[in-house]
Amino acid sequence: MNSASAALPAITLINLMTDTKLNLSNVNLQKVPAHVAIIMDGNGRWAQARGMERSAGHVEGVNTVRRITEIASEIGVKYLTLYAFSTENWNRPADEVDALMNLIVMAIERETPDLIANNVALEMIGDMERLPEFARERLGRCIEQTSHCTGLRLVLALSYSSRWEITRAARLLAEKVKEGTLLPEQITPERFSSALATANYPDPDLLIRTGGDQRISNFLLWQIAYAEIIVVDTFWPDFSKQQFVDAIARFQNRERRFGLTSQQLTDNPGDNLLS
Numbered sequence: 001m002n003s004a005s006a007a008l009p010a011i012t013l014i015n016l017m018t019d020t021k022l023n024l025s026n027v028n029l030q031k032v033p034a035h036v037a038i039i040m041d042g043n044g045r046w047a048q049a050r051g052m053e054r055s056a057g058h059v060e061g062v063n064t065v066r067r068i069t070e071i072a073s074e075i076g077v078k079y080l081t082l083y084a085f086s087t088e089n090w091n092r093p094a095d096e097v098d099a100l101m102n103l104i105v106m107a108i109e110r111e112t113p114d115l116i117a118n119n120v121a122l123e124m125i126g127d128m129e130r131l132p133e134f135a136r137e138r139l140g141r142c143i144e145q146t147s148h149c150t151g152l153r154l155v156l157a158l159s160y161s162s163r164w165e166i167t168r169a170a171r172l173l174a175e176k177v178k179e180g181t182l183l184p185e186q187i188t189p190e191r192f193s194s195a196l197a198t199a200n201y202p203d204p205d206l207l208i209r210t211g212g213d214q215r216i217s218n219f220l221l222w223q224i225a226y227a228e229i230i231v232v233d234t235f236w237p238d239f240s241k242q243q244f245v246d247a248i249a250r251f252q253n254r255e256r257r258f259g260l261t262s263q264q265l266t267d268n269p270g271d272n273l274l275s
């Protein structure tokens with residue numbers, strides 16, 4: 001166990017140390033990325049490979065959501081953003097959309113007491129107006145019930161796409177210009193960021209995609225400008241706590257230069273383009 005882990009709360013340490021299946025030797029627990037975003041892909045292929053309906057993959061995927069939320073919380077990730085349902089997913093066959101919506105709502109409701117017990121706050125980004133009424137209401141209640149939690153912030157991207165979000169932000173800012181409360185030259189990157197659905201979150205440090213495809217799929221396009229990207233071949237239902245920890249370790253071995261040179265970073269540690 002890394003001595004840096006002494007900074008973690010005792011209960012977390014006990015959890016981590018008693019999980020004999022976890023190897024934490026490669027990871028520096030004092031330098032865990034604050035924000036990890038995940039494209040959870042491969043549910044359908046996981047199920048089809050077993051001769052099962054695609055929805056069985058989504059059901060199994062819920063267990064992975066639980067597992068990864070647990071480990072993220074335990075090692076001190078502050079924000080975990082999961083791409084649960086994209087704007088484009090509305091175009092899937094109606095029965096898959098219905099099954100997925102019901103599953104997400106039921107899973108979140110079932111997990112809410114545990115989220116509260118673990119001090120995890122549930123939040124959502126996306127076009128909530130497109131959600132069926134029942135989903136909006138019931139998920140809204142879960143968000144409300146966890147709103148006092150001060151630990152991990154679990155952000156579900158639901159009915160979300162970057163192009164939706166960026167278009168909406170542009171429209172919001174254009175409205176302000178039109179009504180005379182904003183000058184075009186006051187539209188800076190910071191101002192633009194604060195008009196996005198993710199205004200309350202720092203940009204992701206690490207983006208993980210499961211299922212092997214090397215693409216971004218309309219997810220956090222603006223926010224991942226300087227994120228490190230790790231793609232793993234494993235389908236989401238099989239993605240393990242160890243693989244999550246290993247991705248963190250790989251992240252920690254990367255040099256984040258933010259457009260600077262290696263030499264500049266050595267001379268002035270802590271400098272980056274964004275500060």
Ligand code: FPP
Nearest residue numbers: 040041042043044045058061062084104107
């Ligand atoms: C991608 O797999 C996954 C999704 C579209 C949905 C993710 C949803 C869950 C894991 C269910 C529960 C979520 C929460 C937050 C409780 P895919 O169907 O695109 O897989 P494929 O690439 O193999 O077709």
